[in-house]
Amino acid sequence: MNMYHNPVMIKEVLEEMNPQPGENFVDCTLGNAGHTIEILRRTKPDGRILGFELDIKASGEAKERLKEGGLLSRVEIIEDNFRNIKKYKNKLPKIDGILADLGLRSGQIEESGKGFSFNADEPLDMRFGLQGTSAEEIVNTYTMDELSHIFSEYGEEKNYQHIAKEIVKARKNKPIKTTSELAEIILDFYRQKLKTKKEIPWIGGIHPATRIFQAFRIEVNDELGALKKLLEDGSEILSSGGRIGIISYHSLEDRIVKRFYRTSPQLVIKTKKPIISSEEEVKKNRRARSAKFRVAIKE
Numbered sequence: 494m495n496m497y498h499n500p501v502m503i504k505e506v507l508e509e510m511n512p513q514p515g516e517n518f519v520d521c522t523l524g525n526a527g528h529t530i531e532i533l534r535r536t537k538p539d540g541r542i543l544g545f546e547l548d549i550k551a552s553g554e555a556k557e558r559l560k561e562g563g564l565l566s567r568v569e570i571i572e573d574n575f576r577n578i579k580k581y582k583n584k585l586p587k588i589d590g591i592l593a594d595l596g597l598r599s600g601q602i603e604e605s606g607k608g609f610s611f612n613a614d615e616p617l618d619m620r621f622g623l624q625g626t627s628a629e630e631i632v633n634t635y636t637m638d639e640l641s642h643i644f645s646e647y648g649e650e651k652n653y654q655h656i657a658k659e660i661v662k663a664r665k666n667k668p669i670k671t672t673s674e675l676a677e678i679i680l681d682f683y684r685q686k687l688k689t690k691k692e693i694p695w696i697g698g699i700h701p702a703t704r705i706f707q708a709f710r711i712e713v714n715d716e717l718g719a720l721k722k723l724l725e726d727g728s729e730i731l732s733s734g735g736r737i738g739i740i741s742y743h744s745l746e747d748r749i750v751k752r753f754y755r756t757s758p759q760l761v762i763k764t765k766k767p768i769i770s771s772e773e774e775v776k777k778n779r780r781a782r783s784a785k786f787r788v789a790i791k792e
Contacts (some may be wrong), residue, residue: 500527501594501740501781505768509788510590510736512536517585520544521723522577525570526555528592533564534663543584544566545575547622574622580728587732593723594740595716596780609710611676611702617669619713623725633668634677637661647709647745656682656705656719668754676702709745718745724753728760731791736763738788747785760789 752774
């Protein structure tokens with residue numbers, strides 16, 4: 494049984510990124526090294542990879558997996574945010590490819606204990622690493638206007654003002670510390686709005702807390718700012734003929750990638766339309782259903 498997360502769109506990634514013997518890549522989201530291992534198999538004997546991973550557990554798993562496969566000597570794991578890619582550019586003689594899979598691994602959601610999911614009662618942390626401001630701090634200190642802004646911009650939540658108001662009201666009685674407490678505030682708002690007693694009043698097939706939890710996670714980790722910085726600095730340090738590929742999972746990320754590729758004077762778009770997961774892959778991995786893959790080449 495495969496205990497590891499299956500890398501999304503691995504066939505498409507290899508076709509579009511086209512790793513060749515001796516080429517060097519940066520895997521901005523190493524995880525447990527699924528994409529990295531397949532790229533290394535095609536860049537042998539001496540192609541190298543820099544792998545960014547903030548999750549200490551995931552980087553440990555990746556190291557063990559790479560060691561088992563005899564590939565660890567060709568990989569350097571960087572426990573830092575990929576937004577700092579430029580800082581590490583001299584670790585490789587040249588960079589032929591940059592890949593980022595912006596999705597959360599199932600293990601990251603279900604086993605981290607950091608409150609990424611409303612399906613478990615956990616502390617409201619949501620930080621990918623150990624630094625920065627937690628979701629608990631944000632939910633208890635942001636003004637109603639600040640909460641409304643992130644719910645609208647990062648969660649694309651239609652009822653952003655109402656939910657922000659309910660959170661501010663609830664925290665006056667006691668601080669909001671867990672995922673269950675936050676989810677219940679959102680659920681209670683929707684029960685009243687929809688005049689239902691259902692435990693979970695599903696909205697268009699999704700849990701009512703989905704967009705709000707996404708908004709907090711993006712704010713906590715400055716995900717969109719990190720993506721913009723990666724695109725800017727990554728395209729600068731990429732070698733001529735090098736490929737940059739981003740797998741995104743929601744419209745906010747995809748719009749940033751699409752716009753950057755179109756406006757960058759250094760890049761030529763390789764994928765005129767985003768590549769999506771095959772039906773077969775979606776059946777095996779539900780999280781792949783929203784994935785979009787875009788690739789550009791540096792002139």
